[in-house]
Every structure is written in C-alpha cells, then in structure tokens.
Amino acid sequence: MKSEFFNSKFGIIVIFLIPALTLIGIFLIFPAFWEFYLSMTNESLMGINAVHPQFIGISNFIDVLTDPYFYNSLVVTLIFVLESAIIGQAGLGMLLSLLTYHKKFFRTLVQVAAVLAWIIPDSVVAYLWIAFLDKNAGTFNNLLALIGLSRINWFYRYPLTTIVVFNIWRGTAFSMLMFSAAFDTIPPSYLEVADVMGVSWWRKLKDIIFPSLKGVFFADLILITLWTFNVFTPYLLTQGGPGTATEILPIYIYLNAFQNFKIGYGAAISVIVLLINLVLASFYFILSKEKEGTSL
Amino acid sequence: MNKIRFSGAVNYIFLSVIVSFFIAPVIWLFVTPFSSSPSLSISLGTPTLSNFSSVFKDPAAVYSFGNSIIIAVGVTLLTVICASLAAYIFSRYHFKGSNFLIFILILFSNIVSGTAAMVPLYMLNISLGLINSYLGVIFTIAGGGIPTSIFILKSFFDSIPKSYEEAALVDGSSYSQMLLHIFLPLSKKGIIVIATLSFISAWGNFLIPFILLSSQSTYPASVTIYNFYTEMGLPNIGLISAYALLYTLPVVIGYLVVNKVFGFSFYGGIKG
Numbered sequence: 001m002k003s004e005f006f007n008s009k010f011g012i013i014v015i016f017l018i019p020a021l022t023l024i025g026i027f028l029i030f031p032a033f034w035e036f037y038l039s040m041t042n043e044s045l046m047g048i049n050a051v052h053p054q055f056i057g058i059s060n061f062i063d064v065l066t067d068p069y070f071y072n073s074l075v076v077t078l079i080f081v082l083e084s085a086i087i088g089q090a091g092l093g094m095l096l097s098l099l100t101y102h103k104k105f106f107r108t109l110v111q112v113a114a115v116l117a118w119i120i121p122d123s124v125v126a127y128l129w130i131a132f133l134d135k136n137a138g139t140f141n142n143l144l145a146l147i148g149l150s151r152i153n154w155f156y157r158y159p160l161t162t163i164v165v166f167n168i169w170r171g172t173a174f175s176m177l178m179f180s181a182a183f184d185t186i187p188p189s190y191l192e193v194a195d196v197m198g199v200s201w202w203r204k205l206k207d208i209i210f211p212s213l214k215g216v217f218f219a220d221l222i223l224i225t226l227w228t229f230n231v232f233t234p235y236l237l238t239q240g241g242p243g244t245a246t247e248i249l250p251i252y253i254y255l256n257a258f259q260n261f262k263i264g265y266g267a268a269i270s271v272i273v274l275l276i277n278l279v280l281a282s283f284y285f286i287l288s289k290e291k292e293g294t295s296l
Numbered sequence: 297m298n299k300i301r302f303s304g305a306v307n308y309i310f311l312s313v314i315v316s317f318f319i320a321p322v323i324w325l326f327v328t329p330f331s332s333s334p335s336l337s338i339s340l341g342t343p344t345l346s347n348f349s350s351v352f353k354d355p356a357a358v359y360s361f362g363n364s365i366i367i368a369v370g371v372t373l374l375t376v377i378c379a380s381l382a383a384y385i386f387s388r389y390h391f392k393g394s395n396f397l398i399f400i401l402i403l404f405s406n407i408v409s410g411t412a413a414m415v416p417l418y419m420l421n422i423s424l425g426l427i428n429s430y431l432g433v434i435f436t437i438a439g440g441g442i443p444t445s446i447f448i449l450k451s452f453f454d455s456i457p458k459s460y461e462e463a464a465l466v467d468g469s470s471y472s473q474m475l476l477h478i479f480l481p482l483s484k485k486g487i488i489v490i491a492t493l494s495f496i497s498a499w500g501n502f503l504i505p506f507i508l509l510s511s512q513s514t515y516p517a518s519v520t521i522y523n524f525y526t527e528m529g530l531p532n533i534g535l536i537s538a539y540a541l542l543y544t545l546p547v548v549i550g551y552l553v554v555n556k557v558f559g560f561s562f563y564g565g566i567k568g
Contacts, residue, residue: 169318236522254411
C-alpha cells in the first residue's frame with residue numbers, strides 16, 4: 001500500500017513537489033500575505049506593543065501617506081530607478097552592445113570589465129567605492145588633483161548622483177549581456193542590405209534592431225526596474241544619508257522597522273512598495289503585449 | 297572614408313573610457329592586499345603577504361568565513377535537492393497552469409524576496425524560533441531562490457527524450473530511481489549551474505543575515521566586512537582589503553565555472 005502510493009503518478013507528484021513548495025510557501029508566499037496583516041497592526045520590537053500588538057486597520061497607511069519623509073523616499077527612489085536603471089543601465093547597456101557589434105575583442109573586454117563590477121559581493125563593492133571616492137586618498141580625487149581640479153567629498157556634495165553612478169557601474173553588465181545576445185540573433189544580412197540601400201543609422205535602429213529586440217527590451221526593463229526598486233546596497237555606502245538624501249524606499253523600510261522598531265509601520269511601507277512593483281511589472285507586461293512582441 | 301575613421305576613433309576612445317570606468321574602482325581590490333603600506337589610494341610599496349596573515353590571526357575574520365561556508369553550502373544543498381525534485385514534475389507532468397505557476401513564483405521571487413519582505417521575514421523567523429540561527433538564514437535565502445532554479449533545471453530536463461524514461465519504466469524502475477539514474481546524470485550541467493548560482497547568491501547575500509542574525513559569532517563574511525569598515529575605530533585597511541579579496545575569489549571562480557558551462561545567459565535570473 002505504502003509503496004503503491006510512492007510509485008503512483010499522483011503520489012510521486014505530491015512527494016516530489018512537497019520540499020520545494022513547502023519552502024517556497026513558508027519563506028516566499030506566506031511572508032507576502034503576512035505583510036498585509038502586519039501592516040494593519042501596531043506591532044513593534046520594543047515596548048508594550050511588542051507583546052500585545054493590536055489590529056489598527058489602515059491607520060499605518062494614513063501615517064505613511066501623510067509622512068513627508070515617505071514622499072522624500074518615494075521621490076529619491078523614482079529618481080534613482082529612472083536615472084540608474086532605465087536611463088543608465090539599459091541605455092548604456094544598449095549603447096555598449098551596439099558599439100561592440102561584430103567587434104569581438106572590444107566586446108569581450110567591456111563585458112569582462114562590466115561583469116567583474118556586477119559579480120563582486122555587495123559589502124566589497126561598497127567598500128571599493130568608499131575607497132575610490134575618498135576625499136583625501138581616493139583614486140578618483142587623486143586623478144582630479146593630478147589634472148589640477150579640486151578634491152570633492154562626493155558622498156556629501158552629490159550623494160544621490162553618486163549612488164546613481166554607482167548603481168550604473170554595478171548593474172550595466174546585465175543589460176549589456178542581454179542586448180548583446182539579442183543582437184547576435186539579428187541576421188547580419190538585414191543590416192548589410194540596409195547598408196547597401198544607404199539607410200540611416202537611426203532608421204536601422206528603429207526598423208531593424210529595435211523590433212527584433214522588443215521582447216528582450218521589455219524583459220530587461222522589467223527585471224532591472226524591479227531589482228533597482230528593491231536594492232539595498234546603497235545602504236552600505238551611505239546608510240541613507242547625508243540626512244535623507246539617499247534614503248531610497250528599502251532603506252526607509254529598514255530604518256523604520258529595525259532602527260525605530262516600528263514593525264507595523266515598516267510593513268505598511270513595504271506593502272506600498274509591493275503594490276508599486278506589481279503596477280510596474282503589469283505596466284511593462286501590457287506594454288510588451290501591445291507592441292505585439294509576445295516573447296515576454 | 298575620413299568620416300568613418302573619425303567615428304571609429306571616437307568609438308574606441310569612448311569604449312576605453314567606459315572600460316576604465318568599470319575597472320578603476322576594482323584595481324584597488326587586487327593591489328592593496330599585497331601592499332606593505334595599505335591605504336585608500338592605490339600603492340603597492342614593496343609587495344608582501346603580511347595582510348593575509350593578519351586575516352588569519354583575526355578570529356572574527358576566520359569564523360565569519362566558516363559561517364559563510366555553512367550558509368552557502370546549506371543553501372546550495374537545499375536548493376539542488378528541492379529544485380531537482382520539483383523540476384522533474386514540472387518537466388514531465390504538465391498539469392493545468394503549471395507554466396503560469398512557475399511564472400508567478402519567479403515574479404514573487406523577484407518582487408518579494410529580500411527588501412520588500414524584510415519585515416515579515418524577520419517576524420516569521422522569530423515565530424519559528426529560527427531567529428539568530430544559520431537554519432533561518434538558509435531557509436530564507438533558499439526559499440527566495442528555488443523558483444528560478446526550478447525554472448533553469450526544468451529547461452534541462454525538458455531536453456531529455458521521453459523514450460529514456462519509458463524504457464526505464466518498462467524495466468521496472470521507480471520514479472526516484474529514474475530521477476537519480478537518468479535525469480540527474482543527463483543534466484549534470486544544469487545541476488552545476490544552479491548549484492553555483494545558489495552558492496554565489498547565498499555567499500554574497502548581505503541583507504538576510506544582516507537582519508536575521510544578531511550575535512557576532514554567527515555573522516557571515518558579508519556582514520563582518522561591513523562591520524570592519526563601519527565599526528572599527530581605526531579601520532585596518534590591510535586586513536580589510538586582504539579579507540575582501542579572499543571573500544571575493546569564490547564568487548569569481550564560481551562565475552567562471554557557470555560561464556564555461558553555459559555562458560552568461562542564465563546568470564541573470566538569480567542575481568539581484
């Protein structure tokens with residue numbers, strides 16, 4: 001009887017799926033739903049509410065939505081995502097794969113350099129950038145001094161721009177790899193014919209390259225937008241400062257939940273972040289369908 | 297003709313600038329650990345290995361490295377076992393909506409795992425009594441990464457011809473024998489890819505151990521390095537740089553392995 005179940009089709013489906021689905025269910029699916037519940041309590045890590053949290057409805061959301069610091073974070077995050085992911089990573093990734101099209105040596109060189117920046121662990125890259133931009137001894141300021149410019153404390157003078165540039169440096173590899181792989185699937189004859197016909201650069205991009213890249217383009221944008229929206233690495237560089245200048249939403253959640261111990265409040269911000277992520281993902285999804293590139 | 301040459305030159309200058317942009321912050325990591333006068337600027341002085349010996353003399357550095365190994369190996373084993381069992385089912389039994397289920401799970405793992413769910417993940421680990429334990433960190437990281445691993449491995453399993461397993465079934469093999477003796481050996485590359493990727497992502501993970509672990513003796517290297525440069529009164533730059541290099545090497549090696557087996561394309565899914 002027992003072995004029959006183990007070797008029946010239904011039995012095997014259940015048994016083989018149980019380990020993965022249990023882990024995913026408990027540590028991935030459940031937290032997402034529990035977050036909604038937590039966001040409606042006054043759960044705290046300190047004081048009386050830590051022991052007896054109460055259900056307080058939507059009052060956390062009202063607090064979040066009337067909190068100027070939340071709007072600061074939201075604006076900082078939107079700038080960060082727009083500049084570093086959508087313009088920076090996707091734009092530079094596309095440009096680099098175009099410029100190195102059919103240039104094997106340069107493509108490998110750029111890819112190796114970009115991939116190295118991409119794979120080094122978070123806590124190491126953070127320190128590399130702290131060292132690189134150090135006002136008195138950092139390599140970048142040394143170079144500036146060498147050509148007669150004055151040294152700048154980048155993390156204080158241009159904090160948001162600094163983490164934007166950092167994140168472009170960090171993540172461009174992914175977009176470049178995606179676009180490079182997609183370019184290689186375009187038959188060279190298309191471009192050769194276009195060359196013979198004397199088609200302009202812009203037309204080639206618009207009529208040949210972009211249509212073939214559409215699926216990859218939206219897949220890339222979806223992923224890098226979601227990743228950048230949820231990236232925690234800038235915390236290792238700036239802890240959100242100076243002041244709140246680089247307080248992107250993930251840092252804002254962390255500070256509220258784990259430094260101010262307001263778990264319920266932190267959960268409410270997270271729910272809002274989740275909803276924004278969902279809207280963004282659906283937006284790209286619909287856009288990719290509308291442009292009839294169905295590969296997503 | 298001149299125009300083409302000119303734009304070619306501009307092109308190469310631009311590419312050189314970009315390559316320098318990517319390389320410049322990293323040079324420090326490969327020079328400073330061997331420097332006799334380590335500082336935040338790049339200077340080698342007389343080459344030495346003494347920074348590495350100071351790493352091995354620092355107890356926190358040594359046990360954190362061990363903790364990273366425990367966490368990364370745990371996540372890797374758990375991921376490979378769970379993902380290969382599940383990928384087999386997803387590959388061979390197309391129940392209604394199974395592709396949609398995988399899509400939703402991957403969406404979840406990109407949106408929910410990590411920052412957006414740090415609050416409930418923390419509370420969950422408290423409720424389960426897993427807070428401040430390796431097991432909690434391992435389960436949490438594995439749970440977030442398994443959907444992508446299933447997806448990758450499924451594509452390997454999909455390419456195995458059905459006739460193989462039909463023959464095995466006729467011979468009276470059980471399903472588990474079939475997985476063990478046919479699917480896994482034939483998908484060796486896929487197993488290597490998901491094992492390496494889950495190892496790398498657990499090895500480099502900062503946020504999950506940062507919020508779930510509270511005693512220094514359990515910190516993995518990612519958290520310890522961060523503490524080194526934020527909390528040390530006078531940071532020991534030689535120690536930090538040598539430690540950072542040692543901690544980075546497994547990731548670079550792992551990446552080269554995946555690249556050799558499969559090229560870059562799969563790496564994307566699990567990063568981030």
